[in-house]
Amino acid sequence: MTDKVGVTGTSQEQTATHSVSPSLNPFAGSDPSISEISTVERAMNTSIEHGLSTAEAQKRLEKFGPNALASKPKDPAWKRFLAQFQDPLVYLLLAATVISFIAWIIERSTNPAGAEPLPFDCIVIVLILIVNAVLGYIQENRAEAAVEALAQMATPQTTVLRDGRVSTIATADVVPGDVLILGEGDTVSADGRLFAAASLRIAEASLTGESLPVAKKIATLDSVKSLGDRTNMVFNGTSITQGTGRAIVTATGMDTQVGKIADMLSQADEEATPLEKEMDNVSRILGIAVVAIAVVVLAALWLLEGFTSIEDVIESLLLAVSLAVAAVPEGLATILTVVLALGVQRMAKHNAIVKKLSSVETLGSASVICSDKTGTLTRNEMTVETVITPSGEVKLTGTGYAPHGVLVNIDGSEVSAASSLRGEVVKALAAGSLANNAELRQSQSGDDKGQWEIVGDPTEASVLVAARKIHAMENYQGIERVAEIPFTSERKMQTVIARDTSDADAMTAFAKGAPDVLLSHCSYIEVNGQIRELTDEDRSNILSQVERLSSQAYRTLGQAYRPLNVIRLADIEGIEHDSQGQVHDISEQDDVIERQFIWLGMVGIIDPPRTEVRDSIAEAHRAGIRTIMITGDHPLTAARIASDLGIIDEELAQRTGRRALTGDQLDAMSDDEFNQAVTEVSVYARVAPEHKLRIVNALQSQGNIVAMTGDGVNDAPAVKSADIGVAMGITGTEVTKESAKMILADDNFSTIVAAVQEGRVIFDNIRKFLRYLLSSNVGEVFTVFFGVVLAGALGISDPSSTGVTVPLLATQLLWINLLTDAAPALAMGVDGQTDDVMGRAPRKMSDRVIDRAMWMDIAFIGIVMAAVTLIGIDLYLPGGLVTDDAIHGLTHAQALTEARTMGFTILVFAQLFNALASRSATQSAFKGLFSNMWLWGAIALSIVLQLAVIYIPVLNTAFGTTPLDPHQWLEAMGLAAAVLVLSEIYKLIVRVFTNREK
Structure with missing residues (x-):
């Protein structure tokens, strides 16, 4: 259905073929506004009568390219895949791989019989890296696909003159x-000369x-003007609010004014996010720690035992590999990518x-949200809320463009259908609708089919x-428009002359506009159906009502009419x-038409706030x-x-x-006054782009x-x-979408707050799996470090032999990382909200993702993890602290x-218990x-895979394990559970001290 005021006509253009030779754009670097249209x-x-021919347009499309803003060339798939390896953690593992490979070559040359047929350590590490890279590549592609899907939600269309x-x-x-x-209602799709x-x-x-629409004219300008004063030009990305026009396209794509701004913005470098910096x-830190620990251990071995043969060097290099494998959580980069992508x-x-x-x-760390008003905090749907006529004031219910609502008195009671007040309201709204160029209609297609929309x-x-809403136009169905004196920013009113087809002998002029302006053209007022002269007292009362509504x-709008x-x-x-x-030209004779009007009343219009935004704020x-x-x-x-x-x-x-500050007031302030104002005032109105940028910079400082x-x-x-655009x-332009890090599909402030909450949950989950991964890998490092340093006391090294013996093999450490780092950490990364994330202050820029308290944890x-693992190893070695010389x-x-095998199993299950403990730093x-349940599923999968390594013969050989007896499992589970028990005690102590401080 369509509500349209005015007469619309369609002129049938004559079909013609206009062939022109392709040429370079003569206005790519100049200003066509100062050139005659001919x-x-x-x-x-081209031809203003026929436009381009289809064939010629195709030639030009091939020459100039599509009419779109250029985006950064997308890196090829191979380059994006290789980028997954650009991480310090990956570099450490690659270094460990090289060392392991060199050690394998040396061992093959010095001891062919005892060397492995293949460098299994190298192969396993490389496979893990490739799997991590594939996962990261897939997840980043999914994230990019989400953005591209938004861009392809609708294909913009443009009306042109082709072939006449x-x-x-x-x-x-x-x-x-x-x-x-x-x-x-059209969006201008290119720069052009009207x-x-x-x-x-x-x-x-x-x-x-410029907040107000600009009146456009076709007259040639006498000199080059600033962008806002080029009244005979139309520009890409702007929208038409009134009237019609035709223009010759002089620039498309990146040659347009919007394209030039987009090109300038593309030169700016983006700063790394806090999370990227922290990772x-x-x-x-891990790299330095690994190198430091390896150097200390190697130096200690050289000083205490000395390197007497190539075998000692090989064993020492393998130890360095073991330490690197133990220290680096290989899945960290991948898990982080997956968790963020799922978020x-x-x-x-949620848009x-x-x-x-x-x-x-x-x-999730945002401490300030700077928001525009229109469309984000409000509905961007101007709504008449109040109507004032000579007999009184009424309210109109309902918001937005759906025509559903009722007329009510100030006390909330419905206005009687037979009351004279209702008759005055009907007549005022009818006049405002007749002096109108907007259109109200229901969408006929797409997801919004049936929704009311305007043009x-x-x-x-x-x-x-x-x-x-009140059926005001029922008695005006036979009205047809004859002429119009349009609204301009100078006149601030519009008049439409219409004829009633049922009474061909009469015409009527209907007008609407700024009440004070329209009132100056009125000589009469209609009260209770009676027309009388407009007195000075009437004028004073009306103007005071305008001031009150303002x-x-x-936003006030008056209505009047004049019978002709x-x-x-x-x-x-x-x-x-x-x-x-x-x-x-009737529009040039307004002084004759626009006089002796009869005042009907005025409306109060407002863009209502979104109902859900107050709760979100x-x-x-x-x-x-x-x-x-x-x-x-x-x-x-505002x-x-x-x-x-x-x-x-x-x-x-x-x-x-101060409730609000304007751009002029901000300009009058010194830097110190400005910074102080930014801390105190939360509303800024009538501001320019430079004010917005200055406010953002002040807040960041x-x-x-x-x-x-x-x-x-x-x-x-x-x-x-x-920090987060x-x-x-x-309603956003392509340039703004390119500049931003997030796009709101529904333009709703509440979506930002919901995204902040989701961001905080994701950040909590990142801390969970970081606590889990790093504590587990630190446990592995301590196990290897103290296992080597205390090898003699624990019985790990054989007194009758020479060389270095490590408590756990490099392949076992890598298996532990693959088994316990991947699935459990990923499950924690998608954990639900375990704490009241919106009940705490935002994280400061100076706060670390891994703070001191977390490092202590x-x-x-x-x-604890290293201690229970080494105890388990010591229990089954001769010459240990608690064992005899033979077992x-x-x-x-x-x-x-x-x-x-015992130490291997204890360390695996200690990390699984740690997964349960790491879900919160303070909560039990x-x-x-x-x-x-995802976490429990990951734990179950890890247990099954560990059982396979222990009980399948082929895997026994590959990982250096042997089957365990039931009593050994009891011992292993008891030692591993100590991690959970001691963690609970640690958290209890933290809670007690935290409550005391509060």
């Missing part, structure tokens, strides 16, 4: 020389920051598209919706016309996140909406005497992690400068295999013990 037409080899006919083509197929057909315009107004805020730091997918389901995986953690100016459309942040008792326009007294009765405040509104709207409107949503700290505003929303090109610098998926668990009559080599592992 000059532009010739230069572009009006055609609709893909926006990407528009070429220089095309003739654009422009109408209300040659026809009728009441054409274009919203260029996305490009220039680099962890990798660096990205969950966010995408938050994250472009870069590591940005998830930054979002044209939202303020005008709000009057159509209000009239539809103070309440309403004539059959033809030429019959109106004072109208200029020729001898045949042809009226001269309250939740953000509870999480210690400050919300700041930055808008180009009026300060009163403050009213901000107050309704709970953005303004009323106590602070009362103390400082104060130690905040800032999320900044934006939709227009002018928002792009601030969005890119913010957020672009609007519906890691070291404690690592020491079960086994040789030292057999006993060492059995002891290693038994709280919500079975809430994460």
Whole structure:
């Protein structure tokens, strides 16, 4: 269904073939606004009457390329795959692989009979690296696919003149020389020179920051003007709010003004996120620790025993490999990628598209959210809430563009259908609907089928919706438009002359506009159906009501009418016309028409806040996140909406005497005053792009992690400068989406808060698996380190032989990492919310992902893990601390295999118990013990695989293990469980001290 005011006509263009030779774009580097349209037409080899031919357009498309902003060339698949290896942890493992391979070659040359037929250690490590790289590559591709899916949600279309006919083509197929057909609601798809315009107004805020639509004319400019003053030009990415026009395309793609800004933005370097920095730091610490420990151990062996043969060197190098394998959590990079990618997918389901995986953690750390007002905090659906007529004031229920609502009195009671007040409201809304160029309709296709939508100016459309709610147009079905005196920023009013087809002898002029302006054209007022002269008292009362509504942040619009008792326009007294009765341009004769109007009333219009946003802002405040509104709207409107949503700290505003600041006020401040204002004021109105950027920079200098929303090109610098730039998926320009790290598919502030919560959960999960992985790997390092240093005391080394003997084999350590690092850590990475993540303050920029308390926790668990493992080994070795010189009559080599199997098994199960303990740094592992069934599944899988290594003969040979008896399992489980028991005691102590401090 469609509600449309005015007469629309379709002119049938004559089919013609216009062939022109391809040429380079003559206006690629100049300004066509100062050239006559005939000059532009010739230069572009086109025709304003017929446009380009299809064949010529295809040639130009091949020459100039698609009409789209250029994006960074996508790296080839092989390059993106190799990038997975660019990590310090990977470098360590590659170094260990090289050392192991050299040791294998040396051993093959000196002891061929005793050497392994293949370098199994090298092969296993390389396979693990390849598996990690494949997983990382797959997950990053999935994240990229989510962003690409958003871009392909809809293919933009453009109306052009081709072969003399009006055609609709893909926006990407528009070429220089095309003739654009422009109408209300269209988005301009390229830069062009206007040659026809009728009441054409274009919203260029996305490009220039100008809040009001710009009136366009076809006259040639006398000199080069700034972008906002090129009134005979249209620009890519802007939108038409009123009128119609035609333009010759002079620039497409990256040659447009939007493209030039996009090109400048592409030169800026992006800073690494806090998570990326922290992971680099962890990798660096691990690398230094591994090298330091290896050097210390090797130096100790050289000083205590000396290297007397090549075998000693080989054994020492293998020890270094073992330490490297034990220290490096090979799956860390992959697990981090998978956890972030899964988080990205969950966010995408809730309309938050994250472009870069590591940005998830930054979002979870946000301490300030700077948000635009329109469409993000509000519905971006102008709504008539109040109507004031000469007899009184009423309210209209319902928000948005769906025409559902009722007329109620101030006390909330419904207005009687027979009341004179209702009749006045009906007449006022009808006049406002007739003097209107907007369109209200229901979508006929897509996911939004059946949803109400508008075409044209939202303020005008709000009057159509209000009239539809109370059926105000039922008595005006026979009205047809005859002429129009359009709205301009100078006139601030619009008049439409219409004829009632049922009464051909009369015409009526309907007008709407700024109440104070419209009132100056009125001589009469209609009260209770009676028309009388408008008195000074009437004028004073109306203007005071306008002031009252404005103070309440309403946008006001007055309505009036004037009967014209004539059959033809030429019959109106004072109208200029020729001898045949042809009226001269009626829009130039407003002084004759727009007088002696009858005042009907006015409406109060507001863009209502989203109903869910207030709760989201309250939740953000509870999480210690400050919300700041930055808008180009009026300060009163901004403050009213901000107050309704709970953005303004009323106590602070009362103390400082400032509820909102404007761009002019910010300009008048010194740097110190500005920084102080940013800490106190949360609403900024009538601001320019440079103000937004300055606010973001000031907040960041104060130690905040800032999320900044934006939709227009002018928002792009601030969005890119913010720690987490957020672009609007519906209203956002392509340039802003390119600059942002996250895109809101629904343009809703509540989605940002939900994404922050998800980001915090993900960050908690990252800390969980980091605590688990690092404590487990530290346990392995301590096991190898102390196993070597105390080898003689523990009975690990054989007194009758020479050389170095390690407590666990390199392949066993690698198996432990593969077995316990991958599945359990990944399960913890997708853990649900175990704590009230929104009940704590955001993480500061100076806070580390792995802080001092976490390092202490890691070291404690690592020491316990190493202790129980070495105790288990010692129990089964002759010459140990608690054993005799002989055990079960086994040789030292057999006993060492059995002891290693015990230590191997204890370390595996100690890490599985550690997985349960690591879900929280303070909460007991038994709280919500079975809430994460993925973790239990991972533990079960690890147990099954460990049993296979112990009981399958082939794997016994590969990993140097031997089957265990039931009593050995009891001993192993008892020692391994000590990790969980001691962890619970440690957490209890932490909770007690934490509560005391509180």
